[in-house]
Amino acid sequence: MGEGRRExxxxxxxxxxxxxxxxxxxxAELYGxxxxxxxxxxxxxxxxxxxxxxxxxxxxxxxxxxxxxGWLQTSPxxxxxxxxxAGAGPxxxxxxxxxxxxxxxxxxPEFRLLEWYRPGWDHHRLMDEVRALLQALGLAPHHDYPRxxxxxxxxxxxxxxxxxxPVARLRERARDGEVPALDLGDREADRDAWLDLWMSHxxxxxxxxxxxxxxxxxxxxxxxxxxxxxxxxxxxxxxxxFWQGIELANGFHELGDAGEQRRRFESxxxxxxxxxxxxxxYDAHLIAALRAGLPDCAGVALGLDRLLMLxxxxxxxxxxxxxxxxxx
Amino acid sequence: MASVSTxxxxxxxxxxxxxxxxxxxxxxxxxxxxxxxxNTIKIRNLKNGRVLEKTLKSGDSWELADIExxxxxxxxNDGEFWHFMNPATFEQIQASRTACxxxxxxxxxxxxxxxxxxxxxxxxVTPPNFALLTITETDPGVRGDTSGGGGKPATLETGAVVRxxxxxxxxEVIKVDTRTGEYLSRAxx
Numbered sequence: 001m002g003e004g005r006r007e008x009x010x011x012x013x014x015x016x017x018x019x020x021x022x023x024x025x026x027x028a029e030l031y032g033x034x035x036x037x038x039x040x041x042x043x044x045x046x047x048x049x050x051x052x053x054x055x056x057x058x059x060x061x062x063x064x065x066x067x068x069x070g071w072l073q074t075s076p077x078x079x080x081x082x083x084x085x086a087g088a089g090p091x092x093x094x095x096x097x098x099x100x101x102x103x104x105x106x107x108x109p110e111f112r113l114l115e116w117y118r119p120g121w122d123h124h125r126l127m128d129e130v131r132a133l134l135q136a137l138g139l140a141p142h143h144d145y146p147r148x149x150x151x152x153x154x155x156x157x158x159x160x161x162x163x164x165x166p167v168a169r170l171r172e173r174a175r176d177g178e179v180p181a182l183d184l185g186d187r188e189a190d191r192d193a194w195l196d197l198w199m200s201h202x203x204x205x206x207x208x209x210x211x212x213x214x215x216x217x218x219x220x221x222x223x224x225x226x227x228x229x230x231x232x233x234x235x236x237x238x239x240x241x242f243w244q245g246i247e248l249a250n251g252f253h254e255l256g257d258a259g260e261q262r263r264r265f266e267s268x269x270x271x272x273x274x275x276x277x278x279x280x281x282y283d284a285h286l287i288a289a290l291r292a293g294l295p296d297c298a299g300v301a302l303g304l305d306r307l308l309m310l311x312x313x314x315x316x317x318x319x320x321x322x323x324x325x326x327x328x
Numbered sequence: 329m330a331s332v333s334t335x336x337x338x339x340x341x342x343x344x345x346x347x348x349x350x351x352x353x354x355x356x357x358x359x360x361x362x363x364x365x366x367n368t369i370k371i372r373n374l375k376n377g378r379v380l381e382k383t384l385k386s387g388d389s390w391e392l393a394d395i396e397x398x399x400x401x402x403x404x405n406d407g408e409f410w411h412f413m414n415p416a417t418f419e420q421i422q423a424s425r426t427a428c429x430x431x432x433x434x435x436x437x438x439x440x441x442x443x444x445x446x447x448x449x450x451x452x453v454t455p456p457n458f459a460l461l462t463i464t465e466t467d468p469g470v471r472g473d474t475s476g477g478g479g480k481p482a483t484l485e486t487g488a489v490v491r492x493x494x495x496x497x498x499x500e501v502i503k504v505d506t507r508t509g510e511y512l513s514r515a516x517x
Contacts, residue, residue: 102359107359196364200363
């Protein structure tokens with residue numbers, strides 16, 4: 001938290017908004033532009049429950065659980081996919097989402113995701129639309145946004161091949177001070193933990209400076225809910241968007257295989273159990289929906305608070321929120 | 329031993345790292361959307377003031393340092409130790425030269441100071457933010473000069489040397505900001 005918290009000796013000052021009234025108006029305009037964009041493209045706005053009997057079992061995302069209620073969503077993904085399985089067609093949503101223990105200059109435990117799905121599209125076509133949306137909002141309107149593979153971005157900014165570099169060497173590089181030396185404890189042998197460290201301290205902060213940049217073809221071990229494309233090595237059909245070194249969006253060519261999805265959920269649950277984390281129930285309705293049939297589709301979630309922060313040149317995300325976590 | 333997790337570490341939290349007491353200066357959270365989160369934490373050594381940066385896996389913790397801050401009244405200096413009294417309990421303690429390094433030049437007696445105890449021993453002494461002290465030595469200023477100029481050095485009764493405007497004279501009492509060591513004003517009689 002640290003930086004996220006305004007140091008103030010006077011608790012009564014916390015009644016006032018963390019955003020200026022100008023920023024609050026800019027947010028309303030942003031929502032209006034987003035809705036106009038999707039309306040013109042015949043994408044339906046939907047609204048799904050914020051609280052659910054199930055939760056994400058993602059290894060690195062912690063959900064809030066509500067006594068007597070259920071779990072607060074960390075993204076509207078599961079419910080929106082169930083709508084897709086029910087034949088909703090292209091849909092979008094501006095959703096409040098909640099993530100426990102996430103607080104800092106670019107994080108707040110509650111934030112707003114713009115999430116949308118395109119049946120019949122793959123992730124490349126969806127990246128085109130992400131760019132079209134951001135250009136409609138005035139971001140680098142006359143430029144193409146470069147697409148870097150995960151490997152290319154590491155070769156360029158870290159100087160090694162993330163798929164080939166031995167884990168022991170990743171650890172040595174950290175000890176040599178190229179990224180912060182970190183005691184990973186029982187995750188010492190976990191390649192993804194080291195790559196995450198490089199991503200958040202070295203590679204990510206160097207992406208998307210002239211114009212926003214896409215990062216794609218992640219390691220298969222970081223597929224989350226995306227498809228894995230066979231190859232040497234196999235890669236996840238997942239992308240992220242970076243602007244000014246900050247991650248703005250994450251998208252997938254969506255996994256539609258119910259059996260594979262269930263295996264990933266169970267494997268993540270096992271990992272969480274072995275690592276002493278809370279193990280929420282995975283979304284059984286989603287598995288049943290996938291069995292009924294998810295249309296081939298791509299989907300993406302974009303952080304609206306970070307987008308607003310960057311658009312307005314605010315140094316701290318709290319200033320893009322009417323009331324940040326310390327005032328909520 | 330009580331400990332504190334990365335997400336509870338705030339500016340000012342006192343922690344024990346490699347056996348040394350530190351105060352948290354800054355705590356920066358980073359997380360790739362779907363990956364391992366880390367906290368990069370700036371810490372200031374409470375003994376020597378050195379600032380370090382450490383990165384932890386989010387959720388990891390440090391032991392809390394047994395640090396207590398008590399307001400005490402300065403009594404006297406016996407040449408080796410500075411003696412203080414807790415005005416509530418009348419308990420008296422003595423602080424070393426190291427602990428009083430920064431405070432010694434601003435205190436002459438009866439000031440209420442903040443004393444930081446580490447494992448029950450005085451670690452550092454913070455004087456009041458403002459001190460009223462008599463100038464024992466300074467060159468006579470030239471009459472007609474204003475405070476706009478560069479000023480001149482003045483030695484105070486406690487031995488501290490501060491820059492004062494030229495019009496301020498020996499024997500006068502001045503108000504000083506002990507945090508910056510800067511002259512603020514003459515303390516009118």
